[in-house]
Amino acid sequence: MKILKRILTIFMVTAMIIVTLTDCSKKAVSTSSDQEKPVKVAVFLIDFTDKYISLVRENLENIQKENEGKVEFTFYDGKSDKAIQNEQIDKVLEEGTDLILLNLVSYRDREAVQTVINKIKATNIPVILFNREPLDKQAVQSYSKGYFVGTDAKEAGVLQGEILINAWNTNKESIDKNRDNIMQYVMLEGERNNIEAIERTKYSVSTIQQAGIKTEELELKFADWNTELAQNATEPLFLKYGDKIEVIIANNDAMAIGAIQALQKYGYNKGDKTKTIEIVGIDAIPEAQDLIRKGFMGGTVIQDAPAMAKALYTVGMNLVYNRNPLDGTEYKFDDTGVAIRIPYKEYISE
The missing domain is CATH 1.10.287 (Helix Hairpins)
Structure with missing residues (x-):
C-alpha cells in the first residue's frame, strides 16, 4: 500500500x-x-515634396532597414493641407498605432495644436512633434507622452551671419560692388508668423551688424520655403535693383536655389566672380552642396537630417517601452522640459 x-x-x-x-x-x-512584432510608427509629414523633410523620411527608412523587424514606419503626405492631415490622424487613431511622429501642418494655430494633442492623449499613444515648432509648448506640455524634436532657429541665423561675415572680410571687393562699405541684401523669408523664419531672419542680420558691418535691406519677400516661389520673387527684384543686390539671405536652401535659378537666367552665379551675388541658405540639401562646390552659392547651414531621424527613432522607442525619453541620446531638454534641440553646423566650400 x-x-x-x-x-x-x-x-x-x-x-x-x-x-x-x-x-x-x-x-x-x-x-x-510579442517582442518580435515591430513597433508601428505613423509618421505624418507636412508635404512629401519638401526637400528637407524628404531627407528626414529617407533617413527614417534607412533606420527601418537597419533595424529589420524592430520598427515599421508608415508615412502620410499632408500635402500642406490641415484638413487632409487631420483626416489622416483621425484614421490612424481609430485603427491604432504604437507611436506618432508629427510634422504638423497647423503648427501656428494654438487651438488646432491643442485639439490634435487632446485627440492623441485620449488614445494614450506617445507623440513627438518635430521640425515645425508650435508657437507655444503648452499643448505639448499638457500631455505626459508628448515631446518636440527640433532645432534652435537663432543658431541657424547666427551661422548664416558668420558665413557672410567671413565672405565679406575675405572677399569684400567682389561683394561690395558699389564700394559704399554697406552690405545691401535681399531677404527671402519662409513664412509669415513662423518662429523658425523670424528667428533665422533676425539673427542672420544682427550677427552681421554686431561684427561692425553695416547692412541695408533692399527687400524682404515671403516665398513659403519654396524654390519656384523664390525664383518668381527674385527675378523682378534683380530687374529692379541689378548689381545693387550684393547678398541674398534665404531662410532655407530651397529658396536659395530658386534665387540662383532666377539669377542664372541673366548670366549671374555661373562661376564668374564679377557676376556673382553672394547667396546663403539653410539645410545643406544635396543640391545646395553641389552649387556651393561649383562656386554658384556662398554657403549653407547644415540642418542634420540623419541626426533628426535618429533622435526621433531613439526617443520614440524609449517612449513606447516606457524608458526615459533621453536614454541612449546626447541631448537634454530645454527649459520647456519637452523640447530637444539638434545643433546646426555651417557648410561652405573647402
Missing part, C-alpha cells in the same frame, strides 16, 4: 512539473512573439 501511495505521489508531482514547464514554455513563446 505504501508503495502504491509513493508511486501515485511521484506520478502527481511529475504531472505538475510537466504542466508547469509547458505553461512557462507557452508564456515564453508568447513573450518572444
